[in-house]
Amino acid sequence: MAERIVIVGAGFAGLACARALGSSDADVTIIDRRNYHLFVPLLYQVATAALSPADIAQPIRRLLRRHKNVKVLLGELTGVDLPAQELCLRDGGRVPYDALVLATGSSFNYFGNPEWEEHAPGLKTVEDARRLRSRLLYAFERAEQESDPERQQALMTSVVVGGGPTGVEMAGAIAELTRNTLANDFHHIDPARARTILVETGPHILSTFPEELGRYAQERLTGMGIEIRCNSAVEEIGPGTVRIGEEVLPAGTVIWGAGIKASPVAEWLGVEGDRAGRVAVNDDLSAKGIEGVFVLGDSALLIDPATDKPLPGLAQVAQQQGNHLGRALRKRLQTGEPLPAFRFRDRGNTAIIGRNAAVFDWGHSRMKGGIAWLLWAIIHVYLLSGFENRMIVSAKWVWRYFTYQRGSRLITSEEEEQKPVIYDHPRPES
């Protein structure tokens, strides 16, 4: 019987792994809670009304349809039965495996304050992005109707927590949306009064980048009217307020981008995770001490011998790991060779600051400004899987670049339960 390889999660790691195993002798199953692969690095563009969810998402079935040995399963993992070598799913189903690949990603880390999430959501899912977009636009609608100047100013204030690439991209996109795109839409409020505040605990924003690029980002963001508060630890987030030390900032919208924690892989495997919940893996990406189980991407803790530091939670790390493991497993099936060690090849680090401004860091060299922005746009359009998406997204971006228009400014409020309903047809008597 063919080896049953089960991959959980169709993000960058899981999808790359399934693709590398496509049309091989293995019997591959990929399981995800969603029916689509999401290009999370562009999710902030959905949240700020520049793109639609379908522009950055592709049905998993479509991406893998050429591979007859890969089965796609819609389901949610609730546990792993290691002795029986079976997965437990939310709907009660059990999926047996010979090799298990866990690529279930991460969620935002509120560092012991889970109650902040409600008031300051992060961006991980299409629903997050849609909700944030609605909240942002709705705050401005309310501001337009508000007669009290202080309340109006509060509604027009957005606070982004976290000065890493996520926070910088979000702050830049919000400032552009509120200052430029909405500028002509409202008659009562003056969008120039919209405030975007970026809060960072450390002394610099983009602290993982060379200082020169961090400084450049700071200058550009300030030039866009964004207020940057470094050395500012958020101490409390309430409904519409952020407290930094003694100061309380009233805000219409608060966005969290300050840190991630791994999915509950450690719990499923019954091992101890690190502070961020990651599970230690060997250099062949197998979980330490657990036979036949592999952990990839944001959930894996692997020290990079080149830097002596854990590999960061980046799409390129996840994608390379998935591809490496898929090829390695494929080769082992054919030749019986042991799995080779994974080596991360750093493709460079990037952050987009706004229209016409981005930074790149390749270690040995760096780049900033308009050319960096163009490079970023080309790379990201290329990375979006699927030709149609590339065509549409390029057309949208070119159009919006010249017009400052954002086509997806919809407040879609979902008052009803939107989970798809499925009816149970009675089984025939047998």
Add this chain to the structure above:
Amino acid sequence: MAERIVIVGAGFAGLACARALGSSDADVTIIDRRNYHLFVPLLYQVATAALSPADIAQPIRRLLRRHKNVKVLLGELTGVDLPAQELCLRDGGRVPYDALVLATGSSFNYFGNPEWEEHAPGLKTVEDARRLRSRLLYAFERAEQESDPERQQALMTSVVVGGGPTGVEMAGAIAELTRNTLANDFHHIDPARARTILVETGPHILSTFPEELGRYAQERLTGMGIEIRCNSAVEEIGPGTVRIGEEVLPAGTVIWGAGIKASPVAEWLGVEGDRAGRVAVNDDLSAKGIEGVFVLGDSALLIDPATDKPLPGLAQVAQQQGNHLGRALRKRLQTGEPLPAFRFRDRGNTAIIGRNAAVFDWGHSRMKGGIAWLLWAIIHVYLLSGFENRMIVSAKWVWRYFTYQRGSRLITSEEEEQKPVIYDHPRPES
């Protein structure tokens, strides 16, 4: 003081009325529950994953931003205080008016069986379309995992209730989605086994069209594999089942398109509506017997002198009425002239059957087939407000026409309350 004209609803009628009054001396307010105008005739394309919501929706503010005398208000009408000449909104606000224009559209009519709505939703909102799309795709995901052939067949069966243009368009789009687009995505199920059943009470589908066009539609739909059941009254809809006479059809997805009823305008105005809830209006579109209140579009009952029948609930009727009333009110402000009578100019009736097939009826002449389809596509791309939308939608359609791809096949389940949250900032002591 300028005359305060308040328009409720930013559909085809309300938007046309506001535009016609744009940059006039009137003080215009347009109120809608949503921040966008929705091109409802293409909503079925969102439900069948061919378009994204943002492709067929435009922010109301953007559409009206050139007109400084038009105020856009996000709000939901709950009643009209006729003696005080004020509107009551859900959030407790009251809006005074000198002239009131009610253009609040319609919802689906379940003819005394409101409990059917849950199992057989209609298509009126973006949320409806998204929910239906999720339900449809999720049924196929479940079918892929189902081992019992009868249950599998049930999950792959879609029933569309109502053989008018809405039902015909929906059935055609579902058949294309399930038979062509999904065909290569699944490995276990055979999409050729997908059934689409169109149920109509009367003896013919498209009964408002000339018989020749109805027959053509019937042939084309049958050729696409759609089962048409005429003379079949739906007697019961339960979870996953539709009963016609004694026969119970098991179905994964049921869609309602069998009739509309007006929004509660009659209730708000304290008058008697007709069977479909419509309020009788004079030929200048003012509500009969109520000073200063106008009713437009699907909520208005106006006998067309040309046919001696009530004007149908079509986008073109609504749009012409809104435009007529806006111009008439504008002229009255300038010259004091009484409002002229509205005359409907029939632009022709159309229904799209599927790829390469549509019907047109202009009374004196008619058209069917591929040229009609092309004409339909050109008209609809043109009607979509906004240049960017036209460009994007055209590109998507051309691409999809040649590839059978549908880019928006996302199951986005909204488990959480998605209503935008807005925080109340304490008012300063005053």
